[in-house]
Amino acid sequence: xxxxxxxxxxxxxxxxxxxxxxxxxxxxxxxxxxxxxxxxxxxxxxxxxxxxxxxxxxxxxxxxxxxxxxxxxxxxxxxxxxxxxxxxxxxxxxxxxxxxxxxxxxxxxxxxxxxxxxxxxxxxxxxxxxxxxxxxxxxxxxxxxxxxxxxxxxxxxxxxxxxxxxxxxxxxxxxxxxxxxxxxxxxxxxxxxxxxxxxxxxxxxxxxxxxxxxxxxxxxxxxxxxxxxxxxxxxxxxxxxxxxxxxxxxxxxxxxxxxxxxxxxxxxxxxxxxxxxxxxxxxxxxxxxxxxxxxxxxxxxxxxxxxxxxxxxxxxxxxxxxxxxxxxxxxxxxxxxxxxxxxxxxxxxxxxxxxxxxxxxxxxxxxxxxxxxxxxxxxxxxxxxxxxxxxxxxxxxxxxxxxxxxxxxxxxxxxxx
Amino acid sequence: xxxxxxxxxxxxxxxxxxxxxxxxxxxxxxxxxxxxxxxxxxxxxxxxxxxxxxxxxxxxxxxxxxxxxxxxxxxxxxxxxxxxxxxxxxxxxxxxxxxxxxxxxxxxxxxxxxxxxxxxxxxxxxxxxxxxxxxxxxxxxxxxxxxxxxxxxxxxxxxxxxxxxxxxxxxxxxxxxxxxxxxxxxxxxxxxxxx
Numbered sequence: 001x002x003x004x005x006x007x008x009x010x011x012x013x014x015x016x017x018x019x020x021x022x023x024x025x026x027x028x029x030x031x032x033x034x035x036x037x038x039x040x041x042x043x044x045x046x047x048x049x050x051x052x053x054x055x056x057x058x059x060x061x062x063x064x065x066x067x068x069x070x071x072x073x074x075x076x077x078x079x080x081x082x083x084x085x086x087x088x089x090x091x092x093x094x095x096x097x098x099x100x101x102x103x104x105x106x107x108x109x110x111x112x113x114x115x116x117x118x119x120x121x122x123x124x125x126x127x128x129x130x131x132x133x134x135x136x137x138x139x140x141x142x143x144x145x146x147x148x149x150x151x152x153x154x155x156x157x158x159x160x161x162x163x164x165x166x167x168x169x170x171x172x173x174x175x176x177x178x179x180x181x182x183x184x185x186x187x188x189x190x191x192x193x194x195x196x197x198x199x200x201x202x203x204x205x206x207x208x209x210x211x212x213x214x215x216x217x218x219x220x221x222x223x224x225x226x227x228x229x230x231x232x233x234x235x236x237x238x239x240x241x242x243x244x245x246x247x248x249x250x251x252x253x254x255x256x257x258x259x260x261x262x263x264x265x266x267x268x269x270x271x272x273x274x275x276x277x278x279x280x281x282x283x284x285x286x287x288x289x290x291x292x293x294x295x296x297x298x299x300x301x302x303x304x305x306x307x308x309x310x311x312x313x314x315x316x317x318x319x320x321x322x323x324x325x326x327x328x329x330x331x332x333x334x335x336x337x338x339x340x341x342x343x344x345x346x347x348x349x350x351x352x353x354x355x356x357x358x359x360x361x362x363x364x365x366x367x368x369x370x371x372x373x374x375x376x377x378x379x380x381x382x383x384x385x386x387x388x389x390x391x392x393x394x395x396x397x398x399x400x401x402x403x404x405x406x407x408x409x410x411x412x413x414x415x416x417x
Numbered sequence: 418x419x420x421x422x423x424x425x426x427x428x429x430x431x432x433x434x435x436x437x438x439x440x441x442x443x444x445x446x447x448x449x450x451x452x453x454x455x456x457x458x459x460x461x462x463x464x465x466x467x468x469x470x471x472x473x474x475x476x477x478x479x480x481x482x483x484x485x486x487x488x489x490x491x492x493x494x495x496x497x498x499x500x501x502x503x504x505x506x507x508x509x510x511x512x513x514x515x516x517x518x519x520x521x522x523x524x525x526x527x528x529x530x531x532x533x534x535x536x537x538x539x540x541x542x543x544x545x546x547x548x549x550x551x552x553x554x555x556x557x558x559x560x561x562x563x564x565x566x567x568x569x570x571x572x573x574x575x576x577x578x579x580x581x582x583x584x585x586x587x588x589x590x591x592x593x594x595x596x597x598x599x600x601x602x603x604x605x606x607x608x609x610x611x612x
Binding site (some may be wrong): 004006030116117142167168172173174175268269270271272275278340352354355356357 | 427437438441442445446450451453454455457472477478480481482484
């Protein structure tokens with residue numbers, strides 16, 4: 001059924017259709033609307049047999065999800081930013097134990113400086129935690145990915161993180177096609193746990209493992225993710241047949257067939273990138289887009305094939321590996337057959353900075369001219385940075401950087417964008 | 418109909434974000450694609466707030482803020498000299514201001530001299546809301562005016578969107594305010610055409 005609703009609402013309704021049995025969450029912007037909506041739905045009796053647990057922190061949220069999942073319940077939670085960091089220890093435990101929890105991460109920057117706006121630093125900080133990480137391009141894909149996530153996670157006995165851009169998607173009202181309960185029931189069978197805490201057949205979960213077998217347990221975790229790579233395309237295809245639309249899978253390519261330049265990105269910025277690429281195509285540029293949906297496991301072979309004959313790769317990413325540059329681009333370089341120097345990193349959209357067609361177009365034109373640097377910070381206000389650096393050169397006690405830079409910038413309330 | 422972009426300026430508490438959402442729902446009910454989203458940040462009562470709405474016949478992929486609006490809705494005229502509300506507005510754009518005053522009296526008569534007079538509307542939306550709803554929330558009334566000025570959406574769809582957002586008396590009050598604003602703007606445009 002077509003609906004014009006907020007992204008958060010769409011995700012909450014989709015999670016509801018997946019018949020979760022335990023939902024535990026602690027509110028944090030921009031995730032709040034999702035768990036508020038689910039709270040209302042549980043209270044109104046719209047999700048049968050579901051317990052909603054208010055917890056006192058994100059650490060508790062993931063701990064409760066672990067307990068619930070280990071007891072054989074379909075468990076869901078959601079978080080963002082500092083919330084994800086606060087639960088980090090339990091996040092590693094969920095995957096280490098192989099518990100198929102589904103968690104939405106409404107992507108947001110990490111402080112300091114404190115910032116509530118969107119980027120991918122939160123999810124990227126947990127990229128090696130052993131969870132499957134899927135990134136949504138639109139609200140439609142966000143809701144579809146949640147349905148796929150329960151299926152995927154439970155089949156493999158692995159937790160799945162569905163990443164959607166905070167505010168840009170969570171707070172955007174747009175058209176979505178909401179599936180029916182019977183469609184979701186047909187796609188998502190009841191949870192059959194591989195391990196369960198059952199008083200009738202007692203087991204313990206969470207043994208201490210010493211040097212004699214730790215490597216083997218970790219190897220099996222890696223092996224499971226590698227198997228996920230093989231299974232995800234099939235499940236996406238099954239989803240397409242059942243729901244009539246393309247959603248999920250490992251990645252999406254756009255106008256890549258004859259492209260000599262390919263832009264790689266994750267999440268909602270892909271729409272703006274595609275519009276920019278269309279304009280550039282009209283001007284004769286041979287340029288395409290590769291959107292990564294599945295970031296973990298990293299789809300090496302598929303990315304290698306997609307980048308195929310491209311002689312230039314521009315990786316646009318909303319996170320910064322401080323002291324290195326790009327995270328996604330570092331992954332891309334491992335599976336690009338061409339000269340690794342032709343993989344460019346563009347850091348953009350940090351802390352909610354708008355990524356505009358105008359800026360993308362300028363940057364990509366520079367790339368086509370062969371003049372793009374290895375590492376670029378899109379729309380960096382160089383004079384502002386220069387002032388801060390000068391202050392540090394001129395005086396020892398130069399003071400707090402964030403406060404100084406805000407003073408230099410003056411009031412921003414009068415700016416429209 | 419090709420892409421049409423709307424930017425709504427107001428203050429925290431005036432229902433700016435709700436206005437953009439209702440506009441997108443109205444466009445959806447017309448069978449169009451629509452995308453509404455707020456400019457996040459100063460979520461404080463009284464602080465300047467901006468929200469955006471795009472309407473198109475095809476899927477909207479673009480996620481940047483609306484920088485070249487086709488129409489502006491200004492819910493609070495005290496923003497006119499505080500925020501760069503007209504940023505990116507083309508000469509053939511629409512301006513709708515919640516006020517009982519004229520563009521000249523607001524001090525922007527000179528600025529809008531080159532604009533199409535039929536695209537310049539003032540709506541006493543706060544007064545309409547006070548009369549019909551009992552609260553000074555001008556957002557729904559302005560959407561009625563928007564429907565009349567731009568012809569991009571029908572009053573019927575605006576009313577449906579209002580009823581989906583609010584319920585009972587508040588919904589009906591807002592529908593009445595939007596309908597009166599619609600008639601007000603229609604008359605205003607008629608006068609501009611004969612001026």
